[in-house]
Amino acid sequence: MDLDPMSDAAARLNAALEGRYRVERELGEGGMATVFLADDLRHERKVALKVLKPELTAMVGAERFLAEIKTIANLQHPHILPLHDSGDAEGFLYFVMPYVEGESLRQRLDREVELPVHETVRILRDLVDALAEAHANGVIHRDVKPGNIMLRGRHALVMDFGVAKAVDESTDLPNRTTEGMAVGTPTYMAPEQAAADPHVDHRADIYATGLVAYELLTGSPPFSGRSPAEILTAHVAQKPVPLREKRETVPPVLEAAVMKCLEKRPADRWQRAEDLLDVLEQALTPSMGTTPVSTPPVKAGVSYRQVLAGLGVVALLVAGGVMMTQRGTEVPPLTIVEAQRLTTDDGLEINPALSPDGRFVVYASGTSTNMRLYLRPVGGGRTIPLTDDSIAVEHSPTWSPDGEQVLFISSGNAMTVSALGGVARLVAAASDAGEVAEAEWSPDGEQIFLVRGLRVSTGYLVPLAGGPEQEVFSGIAVNTCDWHPDGERLACVRDNPGYAQPGAVFGNLAPSHIVLVATGDGSVTDLISDGSLNHSPVWSADGRTLFFLSNRQGSPDVFAQPVTGDHRPVGEPVRLTTGLDAHTISMSRDGSRMVYAVYTADANIWTMPVPESGPVGIENAEQLTFGNQIVESIRPSPDGEWLYFDSDVAGSADIWRIPIGGGTPEQITSDPRHEFAPDLSSDGTELAYHAFVDGSRELFVRSMMDGSDVQLTSTEVASESYPRWGPDGRRIVYLDQSVRGGGLHLIERGDDGAWSEPTRLGRGSRADWTSDGRRIAYASTDGVGIWDFDSGDETKLEHSFRATSGALAVGESHWSPDERFIYSKGTDDVGRSVIVRVPVSGGDATLLVVFDDPRRPSTRLDLIGDGERFYFPLDNRQSDIWLAQTVMR
Helix, strand or coil: CCCCCCCHHHHHHHHHCCCCEEEEEEEEECCCEEEEEEEECCCCEEEEEEEECHHHHHHECHHHHHHHHHHHCCCCECCECCCCEEEEECCEEEEEEECCCCEEHHHHHHHHCCCCHHHHHHHHHHHHHHHHHHHHCCCCCCCCCHHHEEEECCEEEECCCCHHHHHHHCECCCCCCCCCCCCCCHHHCCHHHHCCCCCCCCHHHHHHHHHHHHHHHHCCCCCCCCCHHHHHHHHHHCCCCCHHHHCCCCCHHHHHHHHHHCCCCHHHCCCCHHHHHHHHHHHCCHHHCCCCEECCCCCCCCCHHHHHHHHCCCCHHHHCCEEEEECCEEECCEEEEEEEECCCCCCEEEEEEECCCCCEEEEEEEECCEEEEEEEECCCCCCEECCCCCCCEEEEEEECCCCCEEEEEECCEEEEEECCCCCCEEEECCECCECEEEEEECCCCCEEEEEECCCCEEEEEEECCCCCCEEEEEEECEEEEEECCCCCEEEEEECCCCCCCCCCCCCCCCCEEEEEEECCCCCEEEEECCCCEEEEEEECCCCCEEEEEECCCCCCEEEEEEECCCCCECCCCEECCCCCCEEEEEECCCCCEEEEEEEEEEEEEEEEECCCCCCECCCCCEECCCCCCECCCEEECCCCCEEEEEECCCCCCEEEEEECCCCCCEECCCCCCCEEEEEECCCCCEEEEEEEECCEEEEEEEECCCCCEEECCCCCCCCEEEEEECCCCCEEEEEECCCCCCEEEEEEECCCCCECCCEEEECCCCCEECCCCCEEEEEECCEEEEEECCCCCEEECCCCCCCCCCCECCCCEEECCCCCEEEEEEECCCCCEEEEEEECCCCCCEEEEECCCCCCCCCCCCCEECCCEEEEEEEEEEEEEEEEEEEEC
16 A cells, blocks of 8 residues: 555545544555554544555455454553554544554564563563453454564563454455465464464464564574465474574473474463463573673672673673672572462462571461461461461561561551461550551561551661660651661661552552661661662671662562672662562572562452442442553543543553543553553643652643643652642642652642742642632541631541541542532441541531442542542452572572
């Protein structure tokens, strides 16, 4: 299809799509469609416009093609490129997808020929994860190939799901696999496709995955020929050469997985994509890397990366296992040689802790509202409850140095229990400084380091033999600590305090850094701080290396930071795993074993009518968005037509919108950074949101006319989030989440368009304006607040906020249409989420909704309504414990 700007075809296509899309240029051509870069005029964004080739269009019924392609419109997954639109415009059959600024896997292969083993496995993992989601929804791709896989950052996105099927099912061809009319691509076809078997199923995609893997690892597909017919014949009759004969560094486990994909009979292949996915996830460990090597001593002032780069072995950082010497100190790297899943129960198994001898693991299991500790031998055996059954939330276990007791947190108190089980003993209770948020046994077993308060912490030393507590520090948010072997300091995580604790923000994506806390003078100094999520510090036995988790290079992986004798970092952290996706880690004393939790979650938008009275359950709630994604914040547009929300379905968190009654989501932002909490101005021309910039949350406003962004805030100490437009379009109230000076703030735009410095209004959470812009409602830990801008007065409704059930709403609040009530979401006395209605004039609150289905909890406190319906996210949180055999070199 010639689409030179002056051609008749270009003119006809642009005329047919006038007012909707404007074609800029051709991006490429495939077997079934030509791809163009186009402007989506309605939404003012770049899109990939794919137009079916004329020869197929002539044979395909438009009605049947569009009916078939609708089946893939609701596929939503982080590694599936979504379908925006499709249609028939004056004989042009087209479909529209997001325009991804990146390159296809085909382009990458053409340039590099073959890829590193670990990168290959990571790409395959994303591909198979996407296939598993599609197959679960009855969709077969039928054309898996490098040209249909886009690379964006560290992730792979699969596109054109089901398009081959849409052509196949709507084309009346006597033989769909004849030369030049193959539905699919001959090089990547399964034998049953090549033989025109009418019963092709999802296992054809698994075969094609094997073909892609083979090419990534060897630089060429397993079968070739002078014509498509020869290639098709080879698929049916020829055996592929074993992978390791072409590339001997391919690990045997990976070769076996790929060759099983390439079995001729579908029954001999992997039967489910999930089965292959499990193998790939286990393969994403450094056990598949190259042999560790030693490097010369590192001279002062020269970074470890510089030495490696000079030797040409930077790639070994990804493989894991490198050795270095710094001032005579050898840093032992860690290599995983085997990994196995220890738990498979539904729900959350988190906070694993290995006994000092590495023989047992204790972990927390349950839900965010009810957790219990369990003990399991790592070598096999019966899992036993370590504590009595209760309604408490027990978490964060750590072992005593002798391995005889376990210290843990139970509903805000520090407790100990024998490793054999029995009655738990109170060590330290909550106080005026807050609930216990962290407790760690000292290396000599004689005292405990204790932290009270989650967002503003105070640290204490508690002697176990009796005596008064000693305050170490106060005023900073510290959690998840590990004692240095010298017993004089701890490595702790600072900021993002809810990341590892069961609750509304468990697994929260936010920056955190690792600090050293000296128990003698209480000094707190930075050790690891780069604007990433850095978590779960673990010291090596000699105290010369700090292991920790970080997402600085993608998904959370294990890094090692060498330190000097005076505990200063040496060079850059060394990456030891790739694609581990661990949430927290724990190691045995000798470093031979590591346990880690792998956490996955999704949260979609649900809706239900606002009940006149209550309480009611959520059995009649309806789902509006679907797929493996996390939706956090939801806001309706002022005209009541759309719901704006954030979602990580495309990889990073972006802003999307969906018709308020449900339908196909539309992507608004597509930046590499993470963007959250959208709010549209009253005239619909500007979108406010917050995003992470250099480790801090900052406010932005995007023009809905030209897509340009303006950054409103830029600070290191604040954490600006959840902007809310005033109805005049000149004011924004937002939440500052920083520990000190946080709360609600106001910024205003002057006549010159410049934004003012922020004015602090007071403590409180996310706000909602009245229609006249004179008041805002917000929630805080002591109830609901109302701020009056005319008088500057603040009204608290904390007493009437407590319902007879014990409910206390502390989450997102919003006004009823008549502004006589405030709706707010919070938790009741047993930890379930609830929605309450509070009269503004005072009086008792009414409990309206109880989230009573444990299979569909709503752990986050996000809530919004339009007067007729509530909109909120419901969660599916899963976490399992894995055991890794490790080698310290």
